[in-house]
Amino acid sequence: MKKIHYTESIHYEIEKTARVMKLLAAQFFTKLNLNITPDEYSALDVISYYNGICQRDLAKIILKDRANTGRILNSLEKKGFIKRFVDTKNNRLVRKMQLTKEGGEELKNTDLKLKKHLSSAQKFFSHEEIENLQKSIIKFREHIEKLLELNI
Amino acid sequence: MKKIHYTESIHYEIEKTARVMKLLAAQFFTKLNLNITPDEYSALDVISYYNGICQRDLAKIILKDRANTGRILNSLEKKGFIKRFVDTKNNRLVRKMQLTKEGGEELKNTDLKLKKHLSSAQKFFSHEEIENLQKSIIKFREHIEKLLELNI
DNA sequence: ATAGTATTGTTGTAAATGCAACAAATTTTT
DNA sequence: AAAAATTTGTTGCATTTACAACAATACTAT
Numbered sequence: 001m002k003k004i005h006y007t008e009s010i011h012y013e014i015e016k017t018a019r020v021m022k023l024l025a026a027q028f029f030t031k032l033n034l035n036i037t038p039d040e041y042s043a044l045d046v047i048s049y050y051n052g053i054c055q056r057d058l059a060k061i062i063l064k065d066r067a068n069t070g071r072i073l074n075s076l077e078k079k080g081f082i083k084r085f086v087d088t089k090n091n092r093l094v095r096k097m098q099l100t101k102e103g104g105e106e107l108k109n110t111d112l113k114l115k116k117h118l119s120s121a122q123k124f125f126s127h128e129e130i131e132n133l134q135k136s137i138i139k140f141r142e143h144i145e146k147l148l149e150l151n152i
Numbered sequence: 153m154k155k156i157h158y159t160e161s162i163h164y165e166i167e168k169t170a171r172v173m174k175l176l177a178a179q180f181f182t183k184l185n186l187n188i189t190p191d192e193y194s195a196l197d198v199i200s201y202y203n204g205i206c207q208r209d210l211a212k213i214i215l216k217d218r219a220n221t222g223r224i225l226n227s228l229e230k231k232g233f234i235k236r237f238v239d240t241k242n243n244r245l246v247r248k249m250q251l252t253k254e255g256g257e258e259l260k261n262t263d264l265k266l267k268k269h270l271s272s273a274q275k276f277f278s279h280e281e282i283e284n285l286q287k288s289i290i291k292f293r294e295h296i297e298k299l300l301e302l303n304i
Numbered sequence: 305a306t307a308g309t310a311t312t313g314t315t316g317t318a319a320a321t322g323c324a325a326c327a328a329a330t331t332t333t334t
Numbered sequence: 335a336a337a338a339a340t341t342t343g344t345t346g347c348a349t350t351t352a353c354a355a356c357a358a359t360a361c362t363a364t
Contacts, residue, residue, distance in 0.1 A: 003263065006197040007213060010286050011173050017293040018170035019215050021163050024299055039350095045158040056312060061159060063171050065352060066313060092311060092360065111155065124295050133288045134162050140285060141169040143276050147176055178352095191320090208342060217322060218343060244330065244341060 010140070032113050035079070036106065039064070043072050044107045047082060047099055054087075054094035073097065081106050162292070184265050187231070188258065191216070195224050196259045199234060199251055206239075206246040225249065233258050 006012055025038040036044065042062050047053060050061075059069035076082045081103030087096045099107065158164050177190040188196065194214050199205060202213075211221035228234045233255030239248045251259065 005201045006194045007201070010282055010289075011177075012194075013286050013289045013293070014166060014170050014173060016215055017289055017296075018166050020293055020297055021166060024296060025163075042158045042164075049157045049159070054312080063168055067315080067353085068351065070313065070315095071350095090311085090360090093358080094312060125292070129288075130162055133285075133292060134165055136281075136285045136288065137162075137165045137169055140277070141165070141172055144169075144176060145172055206342080219323085219345080220321060222343065222345095223320090242330095242341085245328080246342060 014137075028114065028117055032117060034110055034113065036076075036081070036110065039072055040076055040081075041107075041110055043069075043076060044081060044099065044103060044110075047097055048104065048107055051098050052087075052096045054089055054096050056094070058097075076103070166289075180266065180269055184269060186262055186265065188228075188233070188262065191224055192228055192233075193259075193262055195221075195228060196233060196251065196255060196262075199249055200256065200259055203250050204239075204248045206241055206248050208246070210249075228255070 022038070029036075029038055029041070034041075039062070043058065046058060046061050050057070053061075055069055055073065056066055058073075059066045062069065062072075064072065073082065073084065077084060080100055082097045083100055084095050084097045086093055088094065089096075174190070181188075181190055181193070186193075191214070195210065198210060198213050202209070205213075207221055207225065208218055210225075211218050214221065214224075216224065225234065225236065229236060232252055234249045235252055236247050236249045238245055240246065241248075
């Protein structure tokens, strides 16, 4: 049986695609002179969706460890886009957070700029195509996740 | 129109999948006590495929910049798995490389161990499913690549 | 009740990564 | 022929990242 080389594997394609997207995001954020980083943007968006989320839950979602999630939040707090407060979850003290008014505006603004900049990209793929691709990837990932010992 | 949040985007799924795969690879390599890193493994595999490849071309393929590609090769050379030599490409001096005998054996050995460890994973997806997913991702990536200014 | 275990967040540190600057050589332009 | 630009690889540095250790608190078990 012929060996499947690294460059021929699905692993490679996904890594490559992820890297291209990350670079693209970085370039956009630089070019558009946004005052948050892509990671901070993701965090803001997630916080807007899960209002009052705690740090660890956020960490799981944005795919960072707790340490780095804390650092991203430090930055967002310093910029005045979120505020943190102590609360309990399952009888445990946790730091929860929510967007400030400025944070909400920043998010909206960033969304708008990105959307404008990306409008050309969206013509080429139908909603349906994207959705199908997404479903396949999720199925694929959910499977390999079973093999993984995740500690966040 | 409803806003698509970060966690609902294809961007997120691909990033997440890439991260899961990277973690999984790291765990496997640790657990199996391999004496190369996942990145070094990718490099070895690519070098075995493109015998005599030069550093920059390798960099493009393994998705690292030239600096880090050089560092990975330093490590592989120190371990005796590759040898580098100066040659020309388009009339320019470049450093090309090829596997040593030990490098070839190391690659074969690593392949074997990984294959054994992954055999359970492959049952769940048919070749066809993987191929279709791969095609979709490639198409998707090729499109967003057009938006990107890549400098390697 | 006391000891052990688990959860959450922070800090420190080492490794990985990207980027800019550089050297050396070659090609292109003027 | 000289100057400018390009290609390739290396070095240094700043940023990102992961991981381990820790503190504080709460839960669980004996």
